[in-house]
Amino acid sequence: MNFTAKELRALALPLLACLLLLGAGAALIAWTRQEQRAAGSELAAAREQRAQARERLMRIAEEEKEVKEKLEVYLRLRALGILGDEQRLEWADAMTRIRTQRELPDLRYRVERQRLISSVASKPANVDFFASTMKVELALLHEGDLLNFLADLRESGNAYYSIKHCSIARTGLAPAVAGLAPRLRADCEIDLITIIDRAAKT
């Protein structure tokens, strides 16, 4: 059956309606498929969350023990001033105090700017670990002065002292000539580590 132009025009609207209906149907399917995928992802996530919540509940006895143990360390860190903002004035005081107490002939130090060394993602906020590198130059009467200095520094608190490098060298002065003059010289590089817990109550 051959169609005339008039007949073809008469068929145009029904054909358009047919195509529109089929297009609408296809769009409907595409939309529901998309919804299906999204719902599938949500369901998988919900399953995972429930599994995690249940597992956490099952491990609660272990967790209580763990919390008690870790709380001791946490409180100790807070008491030592490692947990919290940097206390640079306290550090300066400590250096002065150690020099005086240990009668060190010469003590020079320089603390660099703070830098982030680690950030642990946690809930509800991250825990950030910072370090400020301190470079120390010491004049020593004997090797024990360095060890005493490092021990005193550690005891002074207000940071965790991570020693990166220390070198000891003779000054070159003969003992007879020098008397009580320093015979050794030490250079150290120490990271002063502090922790900021963003979720901690102040």
Next chain:
Amino acid sequence: MKHLIYFTTGDHSVYSWSGGRLELQARFPGDDSGVTGFREYLAGRRGALFYALADLAGEDFHEEQIPYLRGGDREQVVQRRLAQRYRDTRLAAALTLGTVSGERRNERLLLTSFTNTQQLAPWLDALTEAGAKLAGVYSVPLLAPSLAARLGVKGGRAFLVSANRAGLRQCFVEEGRLRFARLERTVDMVPDAFAAFVRTETGRLAQYLATLRVLPREGPPVQAIVIAPPGQRAAFERALVSDARLSFVTLDAAEAARKVGVKSAPANTGAEQLYLHLTVKSPPREQFARREDRRSYYLWQLQRGLVAAGALGFAACALYAGANWLDVSGMHGETRQLRAQTEVTTQEYQRITSAFPVTQTTTDNLRATVIEFGNIARRTASPRGALLYVSRVLNDFPQIELDALQWRLERADERAAAKPPAGAAPAVAAGEVAQVLELSGRVGAMRRSDYRAITAEVQRFASALRADPAYRVVRTQLPFDVTSEGTLSGDIGTAAETGEAPRFTIVLARNVQ
């Protein structure tokens, strides 16, 4: 709403049909004035759907056989046979009567047309000109098999006799197919006389068909279904007595209308209401109109077909989407349930953890802080242990004088950046942290030229440093390079020894943790 035009010899009636209800719209005389009136009637009905039903005398039936063919070949042969049989084939049809098997397989055809097609042509032309859609032109005999089936004829041979507006219509049906029909004019008669007339005419038709050998002379009586006009069934049953040739079954017009499905029809309408209803409700495939006369109907069907296909496609998509949505809905429900369970579990967890020791942070942060601090602390060390260890070893080597000590923490990645000198073992294994102690010194109280003694002393010192297995000597640089790769030099014969004592270097390492 659909329209029907019912052609009789005297006049032509237009009915509307909707949901099994027939209504008389107009009636026109069969002459030119009728055609004019019909044109005026159609003026306001452009695009209306019409079915034409002819109930005319002079309808020819002729049986022929053609070779068994299909498709276009069959159509060509049929058209040729119709052209051979009828002068005007505008209104002609070929009804199949099945096949016969002989030497070759043939198809039996019943060719049918009207002896005077010109009485219908102006009316069909008027429909075309008015833009009406012609579904088809049917005759009452074409609908007889359908009516017979609805009135209970299951097969075999049967006469179907009805009193129509056009006259007494008699159709002979064999195995559900039309074989012959005739229309006998009637005049107003009393019921008894009309019943006797029906009896006589049915007998005559049977006799005629027997003469033509369409009906066998011997055999069981042939069923004759007679539709009596309203209120005349009793008179018909009295007159229509069955005999050896005919077995009469009389039906009241109202009962027949109920069986066919007619819900209502105008008063004083004869049995043609049954045929009119069947024309719309179940039109036979074969009809008289040419393809050209039905073109607007085909176009309309195609339009409806396109929309219906679209609607059907949409419905199928909607059904599939609905199934998807049910799935989505189920998943949402399950997700909600899981979240509620998670919430309950979390609340239970929080209830229990609220009894834990009071902390100044959350449990997660407490854990994160202590674990990460532990990791950092494990990677640090103090030089104290290493220095004390060297000091203890030195007690046994009074000749060794240290000039410099260098202690450092070294990681494998840092070490990779600064490669060890050739011949030196790596101080740190991959992924480990080690404290490295580099000792530089001299061997005193020995003659500088006594290089064997000096070398032996340094090697003894290095061996002593290995006493603790935790420490390992990574590199030893002797005062004299005695390796084949190095350069050996000396100053033999000089009277006095000058310069400093030869220096050595030993690098010790110990893993942290």
